[in-house]
Amino acid sequence: MYVQRHPSAQADVDPEKKTIVVLGSGWASTSFLKDIDTDHYNVVVVSPRNYFLFTPLLPSCTVGTIDIRSLVEPTRFIARHKSRTVKVVEAECTHIDPETKSITITDNSDVKGQNAVSTLSYDYLIIGVGAMSATFGIKGVEEYGCFLKEVWDAQKIRTKLMDCIETAAFPNQSSEEVDRLLHMVVVGGGPTGIEYAAELHDFLVDDLASWYPELAGKVKITLVEALPNVLPAFSKHLIEYTESTFKEQNIAIHTKTMVKEVREKEIEVKRPDGSIDTIPYGLLVWATGNTARPLIKDLMQKFPETQQVRRGLAVDDWLRLDGSEDIYALGDATATRYAPTAQVAAQQGKYLARLFKQLAVRDELESELADATEEEKVRKDRKLRKAKDIKPFHYSHQGSLCYVGSDKAVADLPFGPGGNLATGGVATFAFWRSAYISNLFSTRNRALVITDWLKKTALGRDISRE
């Protein structure tokens, strides 16, 4: 849909129409933007990054299986294909004022003009700002750990990984220091940690073994998880499959082990028997889930009666912020009964676009009713009742997938009424790939990702430290 090089002309912003301000350009906001009918609204998108990122394949970027450019889609491409001009502002929303129905936006990028702070008014506000990586206040995580959430995180991991390897190759390094530098530690056995460890293993076996024959055998991968097992949200059989696959791949898993502190070259952990131990590392990837952004925490304080869940914004079944008439929230920024996944965020975005279309029809009918004849009134009244009957959000789970290394993946798929199909292996990996290819937003991204996979198979991954 978005491959068209020369999109057609767009209608101008219409001061008569209501303005929807959308915060964020991730899964939730982008899926809303794709579906919102701009015939009915003016739309403004505010996000500190001017692109959508396909997060499911981000772990592949940390070792160069996929190029980052293949996973991003400029928000302006999507905006430019709407029927009415959509304003895209690269800025962070730093304050929301529900009283005046306005937001403060700040340009936090490196290049700033004379003006870097401004305000925008809204009729409706859609909050899709996602969440931040959680640290649980553990000392040293921010300073020494690498998160895996954004494009720059993947770039940082890749650079640091190659730096560790080249530093280990520096002449006369002690064997103890070589072991430390080549120890790659992943904290968090959720899908992010598992997929990262799996990609790192593949890079080690497929590429590093050829280019660093004297070092590759010394590289160790360790995954640390506080719970008794990894992938707690997956079926028992798939947890066992993942753990045994990791064992075959020489990835050590330390379960029931809680990281207590991160220092420059080692982490301090509490072992299952309660003892305190240290683990030296060269690269530390921190993947312990999500926490709410400061903007969200700040907004919650404005609704002390209705916003009391620390995890995120409380919304009703129509995704309207509890306590507000005109603010809606979706995706990882919210605290709902659903897991914080792209699947949920994307379905919520689509749903909200439909809801807004229905609201527009309702508003139009209400204004027409005032001048309608008695006969018209009966007909319009019926239509109005239908427009007012807005169905609540319903989530349809399509299954959970996770790459576990060596061209194997695990999948928990809904099967029949209330049933579940748990499958793991090479065939599941083929399914994993095809599912992600079909979920990519544009033909351009699909073509680029397929090319990256072919390039990796034919030529191997690049080992330059960028």
Ligand code: FAD
């Ligand atoms: P995001 O996609 O994080 O988007 C948030 C947006 O808000 C961003 O554009 C951000 O720049 C912007 N923003 C931030 N602060 C502000 C602000 N103050 N003002 C304005 N804009 C702001 N889920 C799955 O279902 N399947 C998967 O395979 C999967 N794989 C994943 C792999 C990784 C490595 C990660 C990190 C996550 C994965 N997820 C997966 C989870 C999924 O990415 C998230 O649930 C999803 O991104 C949530 O969408 P969102 O729109 O709420 O937030």
Ligand code: NAI
């Ligand atoms: P997560 O919340 O799923 O897992 C984090 C893990 O870190 C937990 O198992 C937790 O016990 C562990 N942990 C927390 N503190 C710790 C500590 N101090 N020491 C050791 N372990 C600690 O987080 P993740 O993997 O980042 O995923 C976030 C969301 O994104 C989830 O909803 C997930 O389903 C989704 N996602 C889905 C993917 C997929 O479907 N393939 C891939 C990546 C993310």
